Amino acid sequence: MIISHDVSGAGPAVVLLHSSVCDRRMWDPQWQPLVDAGYRVVRCDFRGFGDTPLADAPYSASADVLSLLDHLGIETAAFVGASYGGRIALTIAALRPAAVSALALLCAAKPGHQPSDALLALDAEEEELLEAGDIDGAVELNVRTWLGPEADEPTRELVRRMQRHNFEVQLAATVGPQKEDVDLARVTAPTLAVGGAHDVPDFREIAASLPALLPNARHQELPWAGHLPNLERPAEVTELLKAFLQESLAGR
Template sequence: MATATIGDITIGYEDEGAGDTLVLVHGHPFDRSMWRPQVARLSRAGWRVIAPDLRGYGESTVVPGKTTLDVFARDVAGLLDRLGVERFVLGGLSMGGQVVLECHRLFAHRLRGLVLADTSAPADTPAMRGWRRSTAERLLREGMGPYAEEVLHKMVSRSAPPEVAAHVLGMMRGTDPAGAAAALRGRAERPDYVAMLAGVAVPALVVVGADDEFTPLADARLMSDALPDATLVVVEGAAHMPNLERPADFDGALQAFLKAL
């Protein structure tokens, strides 16, 4: 584990391996440990793999209030500046995938490829914006425990290995409610990225769990159809976190994509 001071916050991150750089951005309400299988496998396969904790999560600084996606994106860029990385492949899952899209909006010239896992490009509907804001208040009021129990089997299927379910539940319970609430409020205000997709000039891998209820196959197909150079991979037997439920399938698709770059 390493930390870096970026502006007025401290970011915890993993930095393993050597070679071309792959950066992996976690989802909500998780931390960088969700990428543990990918960091281990890809760092042994000739890649330098960097996985940060976003502000408000894991071992990074918790900043209450509201954290918009551009703030997350600039934190990622700041960390990579500190580590001397100019160009990289960037991947993210769920909210992390939306951070990837925001990074493309802000500094597309630095990206060699995109990995968009179990995420969606459109802006929130008014109803979803209301849900995110009310959920933020709920987390501050109740803590993470009740929410974590409620959504566990949407994050991973009931057939997921017990150790995977325990890991996911532990990440959710361990997240600071103030950090999670700030991200929910900011995410409700994110722009619509759909029109941007046609202008993406690098290859993209779009991955989705076949049983994902949060960001189903239709969301993945919308992105893969709009992107000029995209590969769509559907991971059978997985819900919202195929990288943990079916790591062999997920990593196989990711390695094939990286090899083709």
């Protein structure tokens, strides 16, 4: 199966991978500016998100993305990954280093990360709400947790819609993605690891740790950001991404 996706533009390929709170609509603010900047931009929905149906057997999210790129005839791409999408981007960069020209990671998760007690407690609170049938409560928990103080009400409503759809689809799931342990030392792409000062500590710490784990990475923390900075200050993050891509892909 080819996962649901959009593709537009011409030039070096840039692939946008969404957070598990969202779907590919989270990239609406960056979509056209990146196309206009001269990139062939691809965004997709992982299985059970957006327009991509649930899987009926164990699967690999990274393999799904690589299959999509093969389907589109893209051999090399820059990846922009948010949270869970960042983890998948890192996995792809470790499994197929030659396929990744640059990595921009926004509050990314990391393969093999052991969650803190605080993050485990958050997961348990969400699970308790869902088991009680309180989808509204679970949605609001995620909106409160993952959006920082800069997010306006239309942004919060968009995240509510995306998260609610995810819950409604995924509550019927019987299988999930396969666990993928990778060697991050294999990542060769220039990497920008962005953290948010208002984010959950796990993700701030992951962003700060990546320059010590990857051979060509730098860390930048945004003092105003929560977990989804591209939705909280869209124009600012768009310019940050364009500058990083221009620098990293010069001459390619």
